[in-house]
Amino acid sequence: MAFENLTDRLSNIFSGLSGKGRLTEDDVNAALREIRMALLEADVNFKLVKDFTAKVKEKAVGEDVMHSLTPAQMVVKIVNEELTEMMGSETTEIRLRPQSEISVIMMVGLQGAGKTTSAAKLAGKFKKQHRKPLLVACDVYRPAAIDQLRVNAEKQEVPFFSLGDKLSPVEIARRSLEYAKEQGQNLVIIDTAGRLQIDERLMKELQDIKKAVRVDWSILTVDAMTGQEAVNVAESFSEKVGIDGVILTKCDGDTRGGAALSIRAMCGKPILYLGMGEKLSDLEQFYPDRMAGRILGMGDVLSLIERAQGEMDEKKARESVRKMSKGQFNYDDFMDQMNQLKKLGGLGGILKLLPGMNKAMQGLDLEESEKQMGRVKSIIQSMTLKERANPKLMNPSRKKRIAKGAGVDISEVNRLVKQFEQMQKMMKQLGGNMRGGRGGFPGMGALGGMRGGGKFPF
Amino acid sequence: MANFFSKLLNNIFSSSEVADDSFYEELEDAMIMSDVGADAALRIIDAVRREAKRKGCNLTKDVRKILKDYLYELMRTDESYYEFERQKSIISVIGVNGVGKTTSIGKLAEHFKSMGKKVILAAADTFRAGAIEQLVEWGKRVGVDVIRQREGSDPAAVVFDALQSFKAKNADILIIDTAGRLHNKKNLMQELGKINRIIDREFSEGFRETLVVLDATTGQNALSQARVFQETSQVTGIILTKMDGSARGGVALSVQSELGIPVKYIGSGERAKDLHRFDAGSYVDSIFEKQ
Numbered sequence: 001m002a003f004e005n006l007t008d009r010l011s012n013i014f015s016g017l018s019g020k021g022r023l024t025e026d027d028v029n030a031a032l033r034e035i036r037m038a039l040l041e042a043d044v045n046f047k048l049v050k051d052f053t054a055k056v057k058e059k060a061v062g063e064d065v066m067h068s069l070t071p072a073q074m075v076v077k078i079v080n081e082e083l084t085e086m087m088g089s090e091t092t093e094i095r096l097r098p099q100s101e102i103s104v105i106m107m108v109g110l111q112g113a114g115k116t117t118s119a120a121k122l123a124g125k126f127k128k129q130h131r132k133p134l135l136v137a138c139d140v141y142r143p144a145a146i147d148q149l150r151v152n153a154e155k156q157e158v159p160f161f162s163l164g165d166k167l168s169p170v171e172i173a174r175r176s177l178e179y180a181k182e183q184g185q186n187l188v189i190i191d192t193a194g195r196l197q198i199d200e201r202l203m204k205e206l207q208d209i210k211k212a213v214r215v216d217w218s219i220l221t222v223d224a225m226t227g228q229e230a231v232n233v234a235e236s237f238s239e240k241v242g243i244d245g246v247i248l249t250k251c252d253g254d255t256r257g258g259a260a261l262s263i264r265a266m267c268g269k270p271i272l273y274l275g276m277g278e279k280l281s282d283l284e285q286f287y288p289d290r291m292a293g294r295i296l297g298m299g300d301v302l303s304l305i306e307r308a309q310g311e312m313d314e315k316k317a318r319e320s321v322r323k324m325s326k327g328q329f330n331y332d333d334f335m336d337q338m339n340q341l342k343k344l345g346g347l348g349g350i351l352k353l354l355p356g357m358n359k360a361m362q363g364l365d366l367e368e369s370e371k372q373m374g375r376v377k378s379i380i381q382s383m384t385l386k387e388r389a390n391p392k393l394m395n396p397s398r399k400k401r402i403a404k405g406a407g408v409d410i411s412e413v414n415r416l417v418k419q420f421e422q423m424q425k426m427m428k429q430l431g432g433n434m435r436g437g438r439g440g441f442p443g444m445g446a447l448g449g450m451r452g453g454g455k456f457p458f
Numbered sequence: 459m460a461n462f463f464s465k466l467l468n469n470i471f472s473s474s475e476v477a478d479d480s481f482y483e484e485l486e487d488a489m490i491m492s493d494v495g496a497d498a499a500l501r502i503i504d505a506v507r508r509e510a511k512r513k514g515c516n517l518t519k520d521v522r523k524i525l526k527d528y529l530y531e532l533m534r535t536d537e538s539y540y541e542f543e544r545q546k547s548i549i550s551v552i553g554v555n556g557v558g559k560t561t562s563i564g565k566l567a568e569h570f571k572s573m574g575k576k577v578i579l580a581a582a583d584t585f586r587a588g589a590i591e592q593l594v595e596w597g598k599r600v601g602v603d604v605i606r607q608r609e610g611s612d613p614a615a616v617v618f619d620a621l622q623s624f625k626a627k628n629a630d631i632l633i634i635d636t637a638g639r640l641h642n643k644k645n646l647m648q649e650l651g652k653i654n655r656i657i658d659r660e661f662s663e664g665f666r667e668t669l670v671v672l673d674a675t676t677g678q679n680a681l682s683q684a685r686v687f688q689e690t691s692q693v694t695g696i697i698l699t700k701m702d703g704s705a706r707g708g709v710a711l712s713v714q715s716e717l718g719i720p721v722k723y724i725g726s727g728e729r730a731k732d733l734h735r736f737d738a739g740s741y742v743d744s745i746f747e748k749q
Contacts, residue, residue, distance in 0.1 A: 036496075037496050040490055040495070040496040040678075041495070041496065041497075041678050042678070043493075043677030043678050043679070046487065046490050046491045110675065110700070110703070111556070111558065111700065112555070112556025112557055112558055112673060112700075113556060114555070114556055141728065142561075142592070142728075143591070143592045143595030143596060143599075144588040144589070144590075144591035144592035144594075144595055145588065145592075146588075147587065147588035147591045147592075148586070148587045148588030148589075148592075149587075149588075150587075150588075151587030151588060151609075152587050155587075196700075196702065196703045196704075197703070197704070198703060198704055223556060223673070223675070223676070225554070225673075225676045225677060225679040225680070226675050226676065226677060227493035227675060227676055227677025227678065227680075227708075227709060228490075228491055228492065228493050228677060229493070229675045229677075229703070229704065230675075230677075232704055233675070249556075250554070250555060250556070250640065252640060252642075252643075253554065253640040253641070253642055253679065254640075254641070254642045254679070254682055255677075255679040255682075256679075258677070259677070278585070
């Protein structure tokens, strides 16, 4: 299935129409077909897609195309705004009782949704906030579920409570609270067995747990890869048990996660966190606007910008942009750029966040590129300080010495020097544009080539 | 899938006599709602439409028959798909996290044991906490040997051990449990490649079967999963799990239609007996069953 950027797709439709100042109904209809496909491919609930496209149509027809945008970008802008609105604009946090009282969280969900892992992740998260969590094993059905929780609790260095698999989960939950009180733990996290929302007996068990202990937060874990079923699941759990929020797991896959939108918009339940991997620290805050971009297949430019802002040394960056635009870029600057890139999570980390890059990346051997980058670094490090500051000094005998020092073949040094010179040339050309002050973020100039190819949607 | 989808289908088929545009549109919608996916739904409906035109029929009851035949042909498995059940076979079971690999293996073990086969299980999911214990527990329930090492040990080494034991004990079927892996994680996919190479080297004469486990509640990502697993391993079939929910599992149709990987088993429920060979006939019948 195509994982194309929606903007690209819409651009194709609109390519014959550029120059138009207003969106006609035909334009919008053509665009809406693509939007519908994009949302359905992302597993957004079918009914929601219908309502949504109707709403977008109403807004888009007759709309003036803003000066700075192409018609495709204009439609995407409207779509994005609507999506973000549906997702809710604010993030929701789990609010616990004061430290002097015991707060209770209960994890519920289908089999394999990631309850046990998420329970442990939550425990770790709150432990960092100086709470005293207790992980409680109430999954008495699945073989070895208790072991799984126990091992995870040990990894998080959080106390663990189990009464084996012979007692009823209701009884275990009740006693766990007594135990927490004795031990001075003030956050009880109950891991329950996975169950189908149509299994009346097991759904009643959850109700019974809620009757027996005062649960503050019932959290539904949902696999981000869930299809059209997501709404049914969330609605049933919400009706029969009552849920206060959702954790969307396995978001580190390549799923677009339309389930998030469906659950938020159709059940009105907030998405609290995203589960991002196997490491017990991998629980991320949920940002509705970013998810909207992901669902549309537009990458997560915002996260990238934020990360860039957090990591970039702005002064340094400005300096290198200035140098670049004058063609004075040298090996020291090149090295800086590479180090910055590394800080941002390496090539792979950046490319993943760029729109349209997810697909492009599949053919790329990132590990090889990163290894290559290491070799380039060692070559530069084998240059003298003078050579680094003044690339023009380079000559065959210097190259020979550098190759020896870096332990590489001279051809690799030659290649680097050539690439560097090309880059210098390119940057000089780009320099004019950059000084034009397109804003954006400083320092990303080194990614100039990329920027030209996978241009940002907005 | 059956219940929901069939209700929809029957509504559509009974609401109009003549198969017009809006009828086909409704049909497409019903399929999308069952996770068949927009692409596959379009393709299936196009094919059905063409066939209907060719035959010159425009009544919904005729189209119903055409669709039914088409789906049956699409999903059909014949006896040759199950040749490995009669041979000395190594079965690798792979899939993303939480789809029900270990449970399915327990059920498969029961399936083969009831056929009188000597079965060995290999606990090569050395990563997830409790995975080994879970498989050992299944081994006890079903009464088959489980080859295991410590948590965190090299999965390929477990497989190597299991193969030696398989040969020494002259067993019939070896089923390998692997760690759940998201298909976009390169290192984990390479680990799978290593396991495959060991099997090739140590037991090249054996029958190989590689089953991808798909969760019936999964949406369009299942296609991406199946596709990437197919790249690292020669995938020979699918186990579709959690079919006892209200999930539609329609994604099986698109996996078959886009990638040509057949569904071989259907899993539902928690008991060891809750796994069956996939039967296209009753599957399609159930879709069209009168409520």
